[in-house]
Amino acid sequence: MVGLIGEEIEKFKLLSMFFEEEFKITDHIIGEMLRVLLKRLLIMSTRISKEYLFDPDSSGEDLDIL
Numbered sequence: 001m002v003g004l005i006g007e008e009i010e011k012f013k014l015l016s017m018f019f020e021e022e023f024k025i026t027d028h029i030i031g032e033m034l035r036v037l038l039k040r041l042l043i044m045s046t047r048i049s050k051e052y053l054f055d056p057d058s059s060g061e062d063l064d065i066l
Contacts, residue, residue: 008048015041 004012015037022033 004048008044011044015044 019034019037022030022037
C-alpha cells in the first residue's frame with residue numbers, strides 16, 4: 001500500500017468529488033464522462049505507483065506489469 005501526501009490527497013479528493021457528481025446526473029453522456037474519470041484515476045494511480053514502488057534507475061521493463 002502506498003501512502004499519499006498533501007497534493008496527491010487533494011487530487012484524489014477532487015477526482016472523488018467529480019465521480020460523485022457524475023453519478024447524480026442522468027443524461028446521455030454519463031457513460032463517456034465516467035470512462036474519462038476512470039482513465040484519469042488509472043493514470044494518477046499508475047504515476048504514483050511508479051514513483052513509490054519501482055527503482056527510478058531501472059530500464060522500464062518492470063513497469064510493464066502495471
